[in-house]
Amino acid sequence: MASTKDSNRASGLSETGDPSKGMISLASVRDSLIRQEDTIVFSLIERARFPYNAPVYDHSFLGSGQSLVELFVRESEALHAKAGRYQNPEEVPFFPDDLPLPLPLPCDNPQATAPVSVIEAIWNMYFNDLLPLITVKGDDGNYALTAAADLACLQALSRRIHYGKFVAEVKFRDAPQDYSPAIRNKDGDALMKLLTFKSVEEMVKRRVEKKAMVFGQDVTLQDKGDKVEFTDGEIKVDPSVVSHLYDEWVMPMTKHVQVEYLLRRLD
Numbered sequence: 120m121a122s123t124k125d126s127n128r129a130s131g132l133s134e135t136g137d138p139s140k141g142m143i144s145l146a147s148v149r150d151s152l153i154r155q156e157d158t159i160v161f162s163l164i165e166r167a168r169f170p171y172n173a174p175v176y177d178h179s180f181l182g183s184g185q186s187l188v189e190l191f192v193r194e195s196e197a198l199h200a201k202a203g204r205y206q207n208p209e210e211v212p213f214f215p216d217d218l219p220l221p222l223p224l225p226c227d228n229p230q231a232t233a234p235v236s237v238i239e240a241i242w243n244m245y246f247n248d249l250l251p252l253i254t255v256k257g258d259d260g261n262y263a264l265t266a267a268a269d270l271a272c273l274q275a276l277s278r279r280i281h282y283g284k285f286v287a288e289v290k291f292r293d294a295p296q297d298y299s300p301a302i303r304n305k306d307g308d309a310l311m312k313l314l315t316f317k318s319v320e321e322m323v324k325r326r327v328e329k330k331a332m333v334f335g336q337d338v339t340l341q342d343k344g345d346k347v348e349f350t351d352g353e354i355k356v357d358p359s360v361v362s363h364l365y366d367e368w369v370m371p372m373t374k375h376v377q378v379e380y381l382l383r384r385l386d
């Protein structure tokens with residue numbers, strides 16, 4: 120019989136569950152999602168510093184048929200693939216075809232999880248829906264920095280959404296008797312009901328809105344002891360847009376990943 124360690128590795132969930140640290144539990148997996156909110160909010164703030172910068176997305180701008188942001192993401196992923204980034208099941212490349220093989224570096228990644236990927240949906244959502252909401256119209260010529268900021272946003276969103284695989288694994292292990300019949304019946308709707316926690320979702324939406332509000336303000340130090348003061352300037356990324364991002368796209372996609380993962384869980 121496979122040991123817990125073996126089955127953890129086979130599911131891509133490290134023994135520590137995080138899947139990098141801590142105990143295997145829904146609470147620790149949720150802690151990781153909460154930490155990832157900070158990365159997402161900060162990456163959106165960085166991107167919102169620049170105007171939309173349309174040439175970055177224009178397929179005729181470079182003369183090669185590829186947009187600057189595509190070139191930037193592809194070439195970055197090639198480098199990251201060499202260093203072994205995609206050996207880690209938390210990381211899913213946007214352009215998985217033709218990636219170079221990883222260098223033979225010693226590493227201790229868990230084995231791959233079931234190959235669930237919603238990379239195309241994330242890409243389309245980011246460029247078609249989100250970007251126009253977090254940027255102002257205009258062009259300041261900062262194309263390379265804009266593409267780099269897009270990459271950071273895409274990676275943070277992708278990691279969070281594909282983390283649904285780990286959330287699903289923990290939920291399955293906590294209650295295999297509840298999930299197994301729905302998995303065997305290939306009943307995606309029943310799985311969706313089982314894994315949905317509306318009260319958690321409400322909390323997530325409120326928390327990310329608050330984070331955008333707090334992280335998006337400049338902090339000033341006045342001569343008033345230790346009291347932290349925020350300046351009254353504009354908030355760097357609209358908190359209601361961040362809440363909307365989670366409500367409309369991040370949480371539904373994370374749940375879709377969970378359903379797809381669970382449907383394969385007993386194969």
Ligand SMILES: C=C(O[C@@H]1C=C(C(=O)O)C=C[C@H]1O)C(=O)O
Pocket residue numbers: 149152286314315316317319320323369370371373374
């Ligand atoms: C991720 C979870 O599963 C679902 C998705 C959520 C999310 O994406 O934040 C929150 C609650 C659940 O409805 C979870 O239970 O924590």
